Amino acid sequence: MSGVSTPPRTPKLSEGGSSRPGSKPSTPGPKKPATPAPSQPQEEEDEDDDQRMDVAFIQSFSDKIQRLPSELLDGLETARTKITIPKRGEKDFEPLEATVNLQEMMLQNSRQALFDALQGVRGAASKSLSHAVVTPSSPFPQLIVSRGHVLDSVGITVRRSVTQGEHTKTVSRVELLPEEAMYMAERGTLQIWNGRDPETEEDRQQGVGEWCDKEFGVKGAVEMSVMEVFGAFMGKEALTWQRYQAYTVLKRLGYTVQRTRAFIPEHFLPQQEPPRLSFTGSVLALLRSAYDGLKALFSRLLGKLKVSLRRLSSVGLGVKSLWNNPLRGTALRSWSGDSYGSIYSELRFIPSGHSNPTPPPISSGPATSIYDALERNPYLPFFHVWKPVTAWSKAKWDRGSAEGLAKQKPDYILAVVESRDTPLPTLTQLSEVFDLLPDEPTTQPKRVGPQYANRPAPRSTPQPSAQSRFQQWLGWVCWWKAAPSSPQGNAMHAMRNGDRGLIVAVNDSGNTGWVRFGRTGFENYPMV
Structure with a gap:
């Protein structure tokens, strides 16, 4: 048989030069040429040797551990030897006696650096800093110095009647909602002053409540810190931490966010006078x-x-x-x-379709505030959201009126809930919400991009023949017959997105997730 001869293995010798007990030393024979083994098994054996633990060191360590604290040798008591625990590298957080003071000093310095950072005074450029004042007569911040383009989508113009002596004039000022004031104060573009109203003619002459360039501040007012601003406006006008967090996330991303008309305070809405109709108008x-x-x-x-x-x-x-x-x-x-x-x-023996009304909700008594509806149904729309590319203007928006929303149609309608104490919406709550939402296009959105620019021209419609014209005329004659239903296209997009949709910001202990609820009518898309 042909094969490869392998030299006999020689047992390894210990430090004394002898083999294991009970074994005889082998006599070295004539050397034979060793055939080189393949390289791959040799590399695997080398890797195994590298990964093998030091058995001798572990054995000596176990011997030290198993020894008694003290023992008698030749009548003398010997103490236990010092044990060194095997470890990999030095660790800074070990409580060593030599470095415990150093570690405490480093920990104290790092902790003090954090406190110093929190106690630091935030600075802002005077050219980009706006100023607002809060008075007892106007609890909402009034802008007295406006700087920056951030105010293009923030604030509502309020017209107020001011009495000065025997004269009364109308003054227009931009006032901020609670979430707007907190957001601008947090980002460092607004300084809010806590002032007072001028009570006497001398106060008016001195300019109490007005901006003074010499003092660089508002006369008769003190500055409010960010902490004071949060304490003054958080929880006011149905502003919760969850709604404020959703508002700030969208504002930082460039979206335009405004409250819905139903939850704008009456202070910001114009006073509607009852229309006066003439005799001709009444007849018409x-x-x-x-x-x-x-x-x-x-x-x-x-x-x-x-x-x-x-x-x-x-x-x-x-x-x-x-x-x-x-x-x-x-x-x-x-x-x-x-x-x-x-x-x-x-x-169909069960009525289907969104035209069938759902059972009315149980009335909880007369409402005392515009925010009582949120306690009954927290999924009511609270914010209107526009994309950053939208050319938004306050004049077209018109405080969220029906005419304003027709000119400035929002891209998204948003509600904010807390996941820990708010259950899933019921059918009655969803029906109430969807009745307030506008219809959305059921077709696929228009694709924008260079890859969709060069599309083939649509086919020209053929001229109607004499037979088709006769059928059309016959349809006019038999007007009572139902018109033949035209074949519908791909209904998957409309069934997936629905005709109305609501975005819900679900806040879970500070983490905001976004969920969409859509309304789809399956009875409008028969499968046969």
């Missing part, structure tokens, strides 16, 4: 209401007439169905349609 309003009533009555009569004519002309029923109904005694005994959709609608 009466005629308009009468016209609307007649139009609704005619629409109902026309709808019933269409249903009756459609029943007479429906395929498979005919006139005989009026006195001999072949579906009598079945679930389709009152069916009068001519399509699969009408059959499914007739077989």
Whole structure:
């Protein structure tokens, strides 16, 4: 047989030069040429040797551990030898006697550095620092010095009547909501002063409550720190820590965030006077209401007439169905349609669709504040959010009115809840929320980018033929027949996103997550 000869292994000798007890020393024989083994097994053996622990060191360490604290040798008591624990490198946090004072000093210095950083005075450039004053008559901060573009999307203009002696004039000032004042004070672009109202004519002449360049401050007022600002405005006007945190996160990302009209304090809303109608206006309003009533009555009569004519002309029923109904005694005994959709609608014994009202919520008594609704339904929309690329303006927004939202349609509608004490919304709460939201487009969003710019031109629509024109004319003649339903496109996008949506900022102990609730009507997209 052909093979590779391997030299016999020689037992390793100990320090004394002898082999293990009970073994005889081997006589070295003639040396044979050793065949080189493959390199890969040799490298694996080397790696095993490197990873092998020092058994002798561990054994000596165990011997020291197992020794008694003291023992008698030749009648003399010997103390236990000092044990050295094997370790890897030096660690700074070890409580060694030699370095314990050094460690305490380093720890004290690092702790003091943190306190010094917290006690430091934050500075800001005077060219970018705005100033506002808070007085007992106006609990909301009034801007007296405005600097920077950050105020383009912050603050609401309030017109107030000021009496000076015998004259009364209207003064317009920009006032801030609590979350706006806290956000600007925190970021270092607003200094709020706690002042007082001028009580006498001398105070007005001295400029109490006004800005003074010589003193670089507001006369008769003291500065408020950031801590005082948070203590004064947190919890005011339904501002919770969760809502403030969601507001600041969006503002730092560049979004424009405003409150909804329902939760803007009445102090910021204009006083609406009842409209005064003349005699001509009253007559026109009466005629308009009468016209609307007649139009609704005619629409109902026309709808019933269409249903009756459609029943007479429906395929498979005919006139005989009026006195001999072949579906009598079945679930389709009152069916009068001519399509699969009408059959499914007739077989549905549970009303579906968002047009069917849900049970009304239990009334909890008359509301004393505009924020009482949040206690009953915390998922009500609180903020309107616009993307950073939106050209937003206060004039178009108009304090969140219906006309303003039509001009400045928000990209997102936001509610804020606390995850620890707020359960999932009920059907009644979601119905109440979705009734307040506008409809969203159900088509796919427009794709913007160079890859979508060069699209092929749409095909030209062919000219209608004589047959198609005749069918169109026949449809006008048989006006009571239902129009053929056009084939719907891909409904997955509309079913996934829904026609109305709400973004909910769920705050869990300071961590904010974003969840979207959408409303989808599956009855609008039949699968057959």
